[in-house]
Amino acid sequence: xxxxxxxxxxxxxxxxxxxxxxxxxxxxxxxxxxxxxxxxxxxxxxxxxxxxxxxxxxxxxxxxxxxxxxxxxxxxxxxxxxxxxxxxxxxxxxxxxxxxxxxxxxxxxxxxxxxxxxxxxxxxxxxxxxxxxxxxxxxxxxxxxxxxxxxxxxxxxxxxxxxxxxxxxxxxxxxxxxxxxxxxxxxxxxxxxxxxxxxxxxxxxxxxxxxxxxxxxxxxxxxxxxxxxxxxxxxxxxxxxxxxxxxxxxxxxxxxxxxxxxxxxxxxxxxxxxxxxxxxxxxxxxxxxxxxxxxxxxxxxxxxxxxxxxxxxxxxxxxxxxxxxxxxxxxxxxxxxxxxxxxxxxxxxxxxxxxxxxxxxxxxxxxxxxxxxxxxxxxxxxxxxxxxxxxxxxxxxxxxxxxxxxxxxxxxxxxxxxxxxxxxxxxxxxxxxxxxxxxxxxxxxxxxxxxxxxxxxxxxxxxxxxxxxxxxxxxxxxxxxxxxxxxxxxxxxxxxxxxxxxxxxxxxxxxxxxxxxxxxxxxxxxxxxxxxxxxxxxxxxxxxxxxxxxxxxxxxx
Amino acid sequence: xxxxxxxxxxxxxxxxxxxxxxxxxxxxxxxxxxxxxxxxxxxxxxxxxxxxxxxxxxxxxxxxxxxxxxxxxxxxxxxxxxxxxxxxxxxxxxxxxxxxxxxxxxxxxxxxxxxxxxxxxxxxxxxxxxxxxxxxxxxxxxxxxxxxxxxxxxxxxxxxxxxxxxxxxxxxxxxxxxxxxxxxxxxxxxxxxxxxxxxxxxxxxxxxxxxxxxxxxxxxxxxxxxxxxxxxxxxxxxxxxxxxxxxxxxxxxxxxxxxxxxxxxxxxxxxxxxxxxxxxxxxxxxxxxxxxxxxxxxxxxxxxxxxxxxxxxxxxxxxxxxxxxxxxxxxxxxxxxxxxxx
Numbered sequence: 045x046x047x048x049x050x051x052x053x054x055x056x057x058x059x060x061x062x063x064x065x066x067x068x069x070x071x072x073x074x075x076x077x078x079x080x081x082x083x084x085x086x087x088x089x090x091x092x093x094x095x096x097x098x099x100x101x102x103x104x105x106x107x108x109x110x111x112x113x114x115x116x117x118x119x120x121x122x123x124x125x126x127x128x129x130x131x132x133x134x135x136x137x138x139x140x141x142x143x144x145x146x147x148x149x150x151x152x153x154x155x156x157x158x159x160x161x162x163x164x165x166x167x168x169x170x171x172x173x174x175x176x177x178x179x180x181x182x183x184x185x186x187x188x189x190x191x192x193x194x195x196x197x198x199x200x201x202x203x204x205x206x207x208x209x210x211x212x213x214x215x216x217x218x219x220x221x222x223x224x225x226x227x228x229x230x231x232x233x234x235x236x237x238x239x240x241x242x243x244x245x246x247x248x249x250x251x252x253x254x255x256x257x258x259x260x261x262x263x264x265x266x267x268x269x270x271x272x273x274x275x276x277x278x279x280x281x282x283x284x285x286x287x288x289x290x291x292x293x294x295x296x297x298x299x300x301x302x303x304x305x306x307x308x309x310x311x312x313x314x315x316x317x318x319x320x321x322x323x324x325x326x327x328x329x330x331x332x333x334x335x336x337x338x339x340x341x342x343x344x345x346x347x348x349x350x351x352x353x354x355x356x357x358x359x360x361x362x363x364x365x366x367x368x369x370x371x372x373x374x375x376x377x378x379x380x381x382x383x384x385x386x387x388x389x390x391x392x393x394x395x396x397x398x399x400x401x402x403x404x405x406x407x408x409x410x411x412x413x414x415x416x417x418x419x420x421x422x423x424x425x426x427x428x429x430x431x432x433x434x435x436x437x438x439x440x441x442x443x444x445x446x447x448x449x450x451x452x453x454x455x456x457x458x459x460x461x462x463x464x465x466x467x468x469x470x471x472x473x474x475x476x477x478x479x480x481x482x483x484x485x486x487x488x489x490x491x492x493x494x495x496x497x498x499x500x501x502x503x504x505x506x507x508x509x510x511x512x513x514x515x516x517x518x519x520x521x522x523x524x525x526x527x528x529x530x531x532x533x534x535x536x537x538x539x540x541x542x543x544x545x546x547x548x549x550x551x552x553x554x555x556x557x558x559x560x561x562x563x564x565x566x567x568x569x570x571x572x573x574x575x576x577x578x579x580x581x582x583x584x585x586x587x588x589x590x591x592x593x594x595x596x597x598x599x600x601x
Numbered sequence: 602x603x604x605x606x607x608x609x610x611x612x613x614x615x616x617x618x619x620x621x622x623x624x625x626x627x628x629x630x631x632x633x634x635x636x637x638x639x640x641x642x643x644x645x646x647x648x649x650x651x652x653x654x655x656x657x658x659x660x661x662x663x664x665x666x667x668x669x670x671x672x673x674x675x676x677x678x679x680x681x682x683x684x685x686x687x688x689x690x691x692x693x694x695x696x697x698x699x700x701x702x703x704x705x706x707x708x709x710x711x712x713x714x715x716x717x718x719x720x721x722x723x724x725x726x727x728x729x730x731x732x733x734x735x736x737x738x739x740x741x742x743x744x745x746x747x748x749x750x751x752x753x754x755x756x757x758x759x760x761x762x763x764x765x766x767x768x769x770x771x772x773x774x775x776x777x778x779x780x781x782x783x784x785x786x787x788x789x790x791x792x793x794x795x796x797x798x799x800x801x802x803x804x805x806x807x808x809x810x811x812x813x814x815x816x817x818x819x820x821x822x823x824x825x826x827x828x829x830x831x832x833x834x835x836x837x838x839x840x841x842x843x844x845x846x847x848x849x850x851x852x853x854x855x856x857x858x859x860x861x862x863x864x865x866x867x868x869x870x871x872x873x874x875x876x877x878x879x880x881x882x883x884x885x886x887x888x889x890x891x892x893x894x895x896x897x898x899x900x901x902x903x904x905x906x907x908x909x910x911x912x913x914x915x916x917x918x919x920x921x922x923x924x925x926x927x928x929x930x931x932x933x934x935x936x937x938x939x940x941x942x943x
Binding site: 326327330331336373375382383385443451456 | 689712799881887
């Protein structure tokens with residue numbers, strides 16, 4: 045997933061909850077709460093459509109988890125079990141059948157949508173069809189393994205997923221048939237893109253019109269220019285505390301339009317309870333000292349990186365890509381992000397404490413497990429050997445402060461290597477899609493990736509497999525255009541091995557991580573942390589490794 | 602002398618009389634505010650031109666290179682250019698503040714560890730260059746279009762006037778921002794001239810174009826009124842060719858009005874350039890202009906407000922000086938005019 049905002053990273057790593065700087069804020073231990081009141085949230089801007097099958101931003105993923113449910117979900121808890129998949133609308137977690145190609149879910153009974161209609165198996169089938177009909181952003185990468193998905197991807201309007209998603213109304217079951225075993229299938233259908241909506245939900249982007257859901261809250265109104273108002277879902281009855289616990293606040297008001305600076309002041313003063321956007325750099329020292337009790341910092345399973353186009357000069361030469369990796373002073377880049385308490389230098393694709401993660405950094409002065417310092421001599425030697433010095437390079441960054449700062453730093457690095465470099469900051473609303481589309485001939489850019497689900501495939505396969513590269517498309521998250529058949533084969537082997545022998549699979553994924561890192565389609569810069577600023581009246585701030593702040597579990601005094 | 606006739610005395614006095622340019626210069630010199638404004642502008646321009654000298658010999662830094670790990674000795678104490686927060690949760694870095702010494706980091710550092718004072722001077726160079734070059738393009742084009750439109754009239758006038766109306770219909774900043782966004786990522790080619798993306802010529806070209814209607818329209822109107830003047834009618838009456846009338850009767854009378862426009866357009870260009878650069882669609886990094894430095898300082902308003910205030914102040918002073926000078930020039934050259942560009 046890609047965050048809308050620069051700091052607002054995604055998902056803490058396994059076992060990282062204990063590393064929180066401000067432990068008192070994380071209400072990992074359940075407390076008896078006080079229902080009532082209205083949470084007041086702030087964001088610089090809205091994040092576009094509220095269609096849960098389309099919106100692919102952290103900002104709305106975070107609220108979609110309390111508005112909608114899938115058949116399964118991640119456990120809503122503030123500890124490391126928050127990465128575990130638990131049954132949600134399904135009665136229980138199904139065992140994979142047919143060698144991992146078949147999953148049968150039995151629906152819970154008595155669950156209603158916020159419009160009062162009953163949840164049925166037909167809604168489940170229709171929801172998965174709808175994902176394809178509206179060309180959901182992850183249908184081609186996460187759900188293309190469902191039988192019939194290939195036809196749906198070709199002709200979305202007539203998608204039926206015939207043989208792929210089969211309902212048995214009488215038995216209240218839904219059967220999923222996969223083309224091939226997928227050990228990550230349950231994780232993939234745990235994200236909001238697989239939310240179950242009423243079968244009547246229109247097969248088009250809902251835009252600003254709320255779609256009924258099954259969560260404890262529902263959207264009362266949405267004006268992207270001012271306010272997203274959420275109120276209690278009158279038809280919600282808690283069926284699983286670990287999957288979808290009832291919420292404490294009666295309402296949640298998400299206001300838009302206030303600047304970051306103003307939002308910080310509002311939260312400091314208790315006029316708002318939380319801000320989505322990262323506090324601006326010039327307020328960090330103030331927050332870390334005067335308002336330290338209202339601040340929490342959490343490590344994330346995410347990365348900031350510089351994708352290099354492996355199909356365009358000069359980065360179609362692996363020596364150049366490696367040279368860039370050697371030349372970057374990652375400690376300096378960390379400073380631009382706010383310092384070592386907010387980020388850690390990294391060279392490899394998988395983030396720390398992630399499944400299959402094994403520390404690895406070949407691009408440093410002393411290659412080994414950790415990055416220590418840039419190796420400029422080696423970098424210059426590689427560029428000289430490539431014979432590409434003197435070529436023009438353009439770096440595309442977001443127009444945000446951090447992204448642009450990193451771009452300017454990278455420009456310095458590339459100029460030092462002998463290139464004629466320019467930086468082009470473009471609006472963060474379009475930068476992510478712009479750099480994906482090969483028609484724009486982007487050579488190198490600054491981007492971020494935050495996990496959707498805690499499996500290595502979400503980083504390695506989604507970002508670097510041949511299948512993830514779609515020339516000429518705005519939705520080609522393999523921004524580097526990296527396609528190595530041998531590494532692709534290794535990914536398939538790792539996926540297959542994971543089903544029979546998870547430990548062996550993990551080993552293979554580790555090897556894939558090293559192979560991709562060595563091929564250097566990107567320059568990984570650092571692993572970010574998330575900083576949350578909350579009001580003094582907000583209690584029980586639960587930070588989940590998967591959902592971030594679980595806002596339904598906080599209350600206000 | 603006593604024997605001179607009244608007519609001879611009049612002729613002699615006319616021969617000794619100063620010309621219109623000399624009169625204007627005398628009037629301008631008598632305008633203390635205008636002269637002071639001119640002096641301020643000369644100072645700003647000179648300081649900006651001296652930017653490389655200042656960066657090399659006084660600041661001792663490259664104002665375009667990041668200096669994130671740099672250290673500097675201030676009053677005998679070694680300090681990091683980006684100072685980490687060591688209190689509380691230890692979040693963030695604060696750039697070095699102003700030393701107020703005529704030396705390195707006189708106005709402190711920005712978030713890339715660069716010397717703000719050196720960048721301010723380099724920024725001034727770019728801001729003045731863009732404002733000046735865009736003013737030349739704007740006034741040159743506007744004068745040509747205004748004269749052609751007013752002098753030839755008829756179909757030519759109708760066509761040119763409608764084109765100018767279309768341009769006029771767009772709010773200036775909307776037009777400038779739209780052009781900048783479209784052109785920022787790609788080069789444009791006008792005949793043999795190629796303007797590469799990221800080049801300073803891009804904002805020059807854009808700013809030069811958007812103000813053309815605001816100058817061309819008054820000039821056209823002035824030409825139309827000149828065409829009714831007695832001396833033009835007389836020239837036509839004695840059979841002077843259109844080109845002669847244009848060159849000897851119209852152009853000299855238009856030039857004074859164009860000169861009056863110069864400082865006003867310069868001031869507007871400077872503000873437009875700053876605005877575009879502030880929005881990341883003008884001068885591109887690592888080049889600096891006063892607008893880009895304000896943007897750099899936007900994220901440091903609480904901790905290092907000087908980064909944004911210094912270029913802001915430079916813009917205010919420059920624009921104020923240009924406007925005062927503009928008023929002085931107008932009073933000197935064209936006292937009946939009430940020229941206002943926008």
